[in-house]
Amino acid sequence: MFKIALHSLLSRRLTVILSIITVALSVLLLVGVERLRTEARNSFSNTVSGTDLIVGARTGSVQLLLYSVFRVGNATNNIGWDSYQKLAHDRRVAWTIPVSLGDSHHGFAVLGTTPDYFKYLRFGENQPLKMSAGAPFAKTHDAVLGAHVASKMGYTLGQKIVLTHGSGEGAMSEHADQPFTIVGILAPTGTPVDDTVHVSLDGLTAIHEGWESGSASLLSSSGVLAADEARAVPPPATITAFYVGLKSRTALFSYQRAVNQFHDETLMAIMPGVALSELWQLMKIAEQALLIVSGFVLVIGLMGMLTALLTGLNERRREMAILRSVGARAWQIFVLVMGETLLLVSIGTAVGIALLYSLLLICKPILREVYSLNIAINPPTPNEWGLMAATIIAGFLIGSIPAWRAYRMSLSDGLSPH
Amino acid sequence: MKRFITLALLAIPLSTFAHEHGAHVHGAAEIDVAIEGKKLVITLESPADNLLGFERAPKTDAEKAKLKSVAEQLNNAALLFVPDAAAQCKAAAPVVNMPTFKAGEHSDIDAEYSFECAKAPSSVALALWKTFPKFKKLTANIATDKGQQQAQLKSGQTLNLK
Numbered sequence: 001m002f003k004i005a006l007h008s009l010l011s012r013r014l015t016v017i018l019s020i021i022t023v024a025l026s027v028l029l030l031v032g033v034e035r036l037r038t039e040a041r042n043s044f045s046n047t048v049s050g051t052d053l054i055v056g057a058r059t060g061s062v063q064l065l066l067y068s069v070f071r072v073g074n075a076t077n078n079i080g081w082d083s084y085q086k087l088a089h090d091r092r093v094a095w096t097i098p099v100s101l102g103d104s105h106h107g108f109a110v111l112g113t114t115p116d117y118f119k120y121l122r123f124g125e126n127q128p129l130k131m132s133a134g135a136p137f138a139k140t141h142d143a144v145l146g147a148h149v150a151s152k153m154g155y156t157l158g159q160k161i162v163l164t165h166g167s168g169e170g171a172m173s174e175h176a177d178q179p180f181t182i183v184g185i186l187a188p189t190g191t192p193v194d195d196t197v198h199v200s201l202d203g204l205t206a207i208h209e210g211w212e213s214g215s216a217s218l219l220s221s222s223g224v225l226a227a228d229e230a231r232a233v234p235p236p237a238t239i240t241a242f243y244v245g246l247k248s249r250t251a252l253f254s255y256q257r258a259v260n261q262f263h264d265e266t267l268m269a270i271m272p273g274v275a276l277s278e279l280w281q282l283m284k285i286a287e288q289a290l291l292i293v294s295g296f297v298l299v300i301g302l303m304g305m306l307t308a309l310l311t312g313l314n315e316r317r318r319e320m321a322i323l324r325s326v327g328a329r330a331w332q333i334f335v336l337v338m339g340e341t342l343l344l345v346s347i348g349t350a351v352g353i354a355l356l357y358s359l360l361l362i363c364k365p366i367l368r369e370v371y372s373l374n375i376a377i378n379p380p381t382p383n384e385w386g387l388m389a390a391t392i393i394a395g396f397l398i399g400s401i402p403a404w405r406a407y408r409m410s411l412s413d414g415l416s417p418h
Numbered sequence: 419m420k421r422f423i424t425l426a427l428l429a430i431p432l433s434t435f436a437h438e439h440g441a442h443v444h445g446a447a448e449i450d451v452a453i454e455g456k457k458l459v460i461t462l463e464s465p466a467d468n469l470l471g472f473e474r475a476p477k478t479d480a481e482k483a484k485l486k487s488v489a490e491q492l493n494n495a496a497l498l499f500v501p502d503a504a505a506q507c508k509a510a511a512p513v514v515n516m517p518t519f520k521a522g523e524h525s526d527i528d529a530e531y532s533f534e535c536a537k538a539p540s541s542v543a544l545a546l547w548k549t550f551p552k553f554k555k556l557t558a559n560i561a562t563d564k565g566q567q568q569a570q571l572k573s574g575q576t577l578n579l580k
Contacts, residue, residue, distance in 0.1 A: 045565075049565070052561070248454055249452045249453070249454040249561050249562075250452045250454050250457055250459045250532075252450075252452050252561050253450040253452060253459075253461055253559070271559060271561060271566045272566065273561070273565050273566020273567050273568075274559050274560075274566050274567065274568040276567075277567050277568035277569075278568060281568075281570075
């Protein structure tokens with residue numbers, strides 16, 4: 001019986017393969033959308049860990065989070081150094097990391113900060129940053145590279161690099177007079193840190209001296225400023241934002257209120273986790289729309305399979321009748337057709353998942369390169385198992401229609417064609 | 419078209435004003451929830467209307483009595499927040515700031531509730547839905563050992579801290 005069924009399938013291989021491909025592609029889309037959604041979320045949430053608050057100029061909280069942590073978009077305003085000093089010396093504060101953005105190096109963001117960055121910044125499950133080579137910057141013209149910057153550009157310790165003024169599109173304005181020496185390379189984190197060139201705030205101040213008019217002055221291009229490494233650099237006038245770690249979490253909201261009501265400057269403090277929740281809230285509608293569309297694609301795929309099965313059934317009247325004549329019961333015919341549908345849907349689902357994983361493997365470096373989105377190749381989540389189970393249950397329901405018809409026909413049909 | 423532009427221009431100073439002073443939406447309120455070890459702190463910030471039913475200095479005797487009874491209710495943590503029994507939380511005396519009722523302004527009430535628990539609570543029942551039925555939704559900003567998140571709660575829901 002099983003052998004006959006298999007041969008029957010083989011003789012119809014074109015329709016069978018097409019049915020499997022339809023189901024596979026729909027499953028690929030459905031599970032793929034779900035996968036991208038969860039992976040994007042994980043990638044974002046892994047980036048901010050252990051930071052209680054982020055303080056910046058007053059804008060939307062999502063916007064502040066995006067530019068200060070993910071380098072998406074630009075700051076509307078900076079924070080004065082005096083304000084930062086005042087807020088950083090609050091008695092509730094354990095540590096702060098000042099962050100100054102704006103310059104770039106071959107498309108990678110340059111971030112000015114203090115050595116506290118390497119001491120206090122956390123990612124993933126509260127993991128500290130690790131150096132894969134060298135040490136944090138100590139001198140004005142030292143630079144520490146993220147893992148991806150080093151691997152993509154092929155940089156090693158001791159090499160000199162030149163920073164570009166601004167985002168790098170107007171490539172003429174390079175800080176060529178004051179090159180930075182690579183003193184450290186960070187271990188990979190899977191966060192925007194990997195795509196960042198870290199220098200000291202002093203370094204950023206030094207290269208921008210005499211740049212008030214937007215281009216290098218004679219003094220700064222003469223190299224005089226660069227030569228004297230020990231020269232005291234004045235503190236920067238402004239920074240882009242700063243991260244705050246508090247001594248006690250219970251002081252979080254009172255400190256946040258203090259920042260939001262700060263008199264010298266209009267600032268805002270955001271809880272990164274809460275801002276992320278707000279971002280997901282914004283994205284929810286788009287995500288749901290995508291999920292609904294891919295759900296419909298699956299339904300259409302299954303309908304296509306149903307059509308193929310029902311048309312095939314008419315052509316198989318003789319086959320069924322012969323099966324009956326050699327002793328097959330009507331219920332066996334039902335099971336046969338049902339089993340066939342379930343087999344097709346299961347193979348389709350498996351092929352779809354296999355396609356998804358191969359696509360993820362292929363697209364991983366591309367997503368990493370173009371969108372800085374880190375996709376981990378993990379086994380399916382419970383949600384994804386649920387989607388697969390739903391697909392097979394839908395296949396079961398759909399398979400019962402041709403199975404029932406075959407059952408009825410095999411009861412009424414004789415051997416001779418009508 | 420012209421009318422639309424005028425309206426839009428009128429709306430600009432209004433919206434910046436609202437921003438500077440934080441949102442004030444009747445029926446909604448914000449709670450800030452922080453857990454550090456065994457300590458739970460909840461801050462409630464709400465338009466006075468949700469609790470009192472009016473937002474100006476009380477005029478009638480009934481309104482004066484209402485103001486007094488609401489202040490008493492707010493000073494009893496058990497009428498607002500009930501951490502799960504397994505955590506064995508003890509409430510400290512709340513800090514309640516009743517509104518000052520400046521003319522022509524919205525009034526807010528804020529209150530802070532602290533609890534010392536035997537272990538970190540996994541949920542907090544919101545008795546305030548019953549005590550103050552004018553609350554329709556709450557935005558909860560949550561910070562615990564496991565991270566930060568924001569939750570939107572509708573009337574009757576429990577605050578989950580897992």
